[in-house]
Amino acid sequence: MNEDRPTVADLPTVADLPTVADDQTAARVDRPARRAPTGAAGSFQPRIVGFLCNWCSYAGADLAGTSRTPYAASVRVIRVMCSARIDPTFVLKALAEGADGVLICGCHPGDCHYSEGNYKTMRRYPLLKRMLADLGIEDARVRLEWVSASEGQRFADLVDDMTQRLRALGPSRIKTALATDHAER
Amino acid sequence: MGGRKLQIALYWGAGCGGCDVAVLDTNEFILDVAALADIRLWPIAVDGKYRDVEEMADGELDLTLFNGAVRNSENEHIARLLRRKSRLLVAFGSCAHMGGIPGLANLATKEEIYDRAYLHNPSIEPGNTTVPLAQTSVNGYSLELPRFYQRVFKLDDVVDVDYYLPGCPPAADQVRAVLEVIVSGVLPPKGSVVGAGDRGLCDECTRTKAEKKIKEFRRPWQIMADPEACLLEQGILCAGPATRSGCGARCPTSSIPCRGCYGPMPGVVDQGAKLLSAVTSVIDSKDPDEIDAILAGLPDFTGYAYRFSLPASLLQRSVRS
Numbered sequence A: 001m002n003e004d005r006p007t008v009a010d011l012p013t014v015a016d017l018p019t020v021a022d023d024q025t026a027a028r029v030d031r032p033a034r035r036a037p038t039g040a041a042g043s044f045q046p047r048i049v050g051f052l053c054n055w056c057s058y059a060g061a062d063l064a065g066t067s068r069t070p071y072a073a074s075v076r077v078i079r080v081m082c083s084a085r086i087d088p089t090f091v092l093k094a095l096a097e098g099a100d101g102v103l104i105c106g107c108h109p110g111d112c113h114y115s116e117g118n119y120k121t122m123r124r125y126p127l128l129k130r131m132l133a134d135l136g137i138e139d140a141r142v143r144l145e146w147v148s149a150s151e152g153q154r155f156a157d158l159v160d161d162m163t164q165r166l167r168a169l170g171p172s173r174i175k176t177a178l179a180t181d182h183a184e185r
Numbered sequence B: 001m002g003g004r005k006l007q008i009a010l011y012w013g014a015g016c017g018g019c020d021v022a023v024l025d026t027n028e029f030i031l032d033v034a035a036l037a038d039i040r041l042w043p044i045a046v047d048g049k050y051r052d053v054e055e056m057a058d059g060e061l062d063l064t065l066f067n068g069a070v071r072n073s074e075n076e077h078i079a080r081l082l083r084r085k086s087r088l089l090v091a092f093g094s095c096a097h098m099g100g101i102p103g104l105a106n107l108a109t110k111e112e113i114y115d116r117a118y119l120h121n122p123s124i125e126p127g128n129t130t131v132p133l134a135q136t137s138v139n140g141y142s143l144e145l146p147r148f149y150q151r152v153f154k155l156d157d158v159v160d161v162d163y164y165l166p167g168c169p170p171a172a173d174q175v176r177a178v179l180e181v182i183v184s185g186v187l188p189p190k191g192s193v194v195g196a197g198d199r200g201l202c203d204e205c206t207r208t209k210a211e212k213k214i215k216e217f218r219r220p221w222q223i224m225a226d227p228e229a230c231l232l233e234q235g236i237l238c239a240g241p242a243t244r245s246g247c248g249a250r251c252p253t254s255s256i257p258c259r260g261c262y263g264p265m266p267g268v269v270d271q272g273a274k275l276l277s278a279v280t281s282v283i284d285s286k287d288p289d290e291i292d293a294i295l296a297g298l299p300d301f302t303g304y305a306y307r308f309s310l311p312a313s314l315l316q317r318s319v320r321s
């Protein structure tokens, strides 16, 4: 569905996090390529990192693609074998590196290919959301949804809905905030 | 090191003084240190002025043990000064290593902290609005105070650090071992975490792990914990699964859960995120409502998970504006 699909290896490494020694920090944050792209009308186009499990949700997104269901071009999909593979670290890292939102999708409860994986996700997610709230990250930025292989339309609607909410919220401040901390010290 | 005495400095930034006490806790070994080394600056124990350090040649000190985080402009100024004057700079203790307890202040803004500490605190006389200012003028004299930063930084955010010696405070035997290595002159690679293990704390903890799941989290004072069984498997929040070994698992051994002061175990990027995975894996439920109810037993998970490491975590601070 997404030709130049990024993989985990494409995510910037921790070494890319701004440090004081890096006087390029300000320049990097302003580099247009690292900015969320803007739509034709100049409206803010959020950048969402989507972690999708291979067996249900990725197949669901694929169905949206092969059925030519139109949906917002805002999600960059990273395929993982199971939603349980989505270490909370991945979510924090995506946010720290500038994602405006993170979408986590797995098989419906009871349907996980590894039978119990999505229950692990179900237990992690509420605590992760609490942690994100304590760190000042708005509710709409991180979302968990169960999407089956036959729910192509639902996936498309989900991405549209999340995109709309993120548009209303505006770009994430996290990456810029971390860079200016060092500059303004 | 030839016949020359080692030239050393010890300094505290934003910390509690416990790290200095940990150095003193090496007991009579500290006398060996005094015999082998000239202590050129150690505010808690030895007289010495910043000016003495300013007058040193660059690189004149062999070693600085810097404890405490960087909270204000004075902390940063001295960190830079000592970095210039020292061949080796060690981030000593959790605060210099990762931000430590002072780093938890990154959950609040500077404005919130000022409001709480100086303006709306029950012990402050109503109407008293005195807050510390970087510049004040009194009777024609201009007075300066260090500038309080927006947030807390770890030492290597402001200067290059050679070694990290974790712990709140570092265990005395580890401090001693590290000092002996430095005196021997056979140094580990730059950037190493020294005076600690390279496994997870649970490996070092002698409590029995039985892959037990739980229906309820409990505070340590709410139960008489089994002295042999893993604390987490008894529903007591323990940071062992995310934490580096090296302290001898001194807390769980004393029936106190680990709070994670030795920092993330090797291979772990974000200690809080790792603990989150480990802690939720002991929950015995597949029902979202029941899971919520069980998680309600962890009232300040964020504070616990990043007890010592918030400025060193991926998000570093709250971005609430």
Ligand code: SF4
Pocket (backbone or CB within 6 Å): B201, B202, B205, B206, B207, B209, B229, B230, B231, B232, B233, B238, B239, B240, B241, B249, B252, B257, B258
């Ligand atoms: S979780 Fe805590 S009590 Fe259990 S084995 Fe690990 S360190 Fe020991």
Ligand code: SF4
Pocket (backbone or CB within 6 Å): B167, B168, B201, B243, B244, B247, B248, B249, B250, B251, B252, B257, B258, B259, B260, B261, B262, B263
């Ligand atoms: S058990 Fe945990 S909190 Fe206690 S000293 Fe060791 S690392 Fe620190």
Ligand code: FES
Pocket (backbone or CB within 6 Å): A053, A054, A055, A056, A057, A081, A082, A083, A084, A105, A106, A107, A111, A112, A113, A114, A117, A118
């Ligand atoms: S395989 Fe889809 S959630 Fe486990």
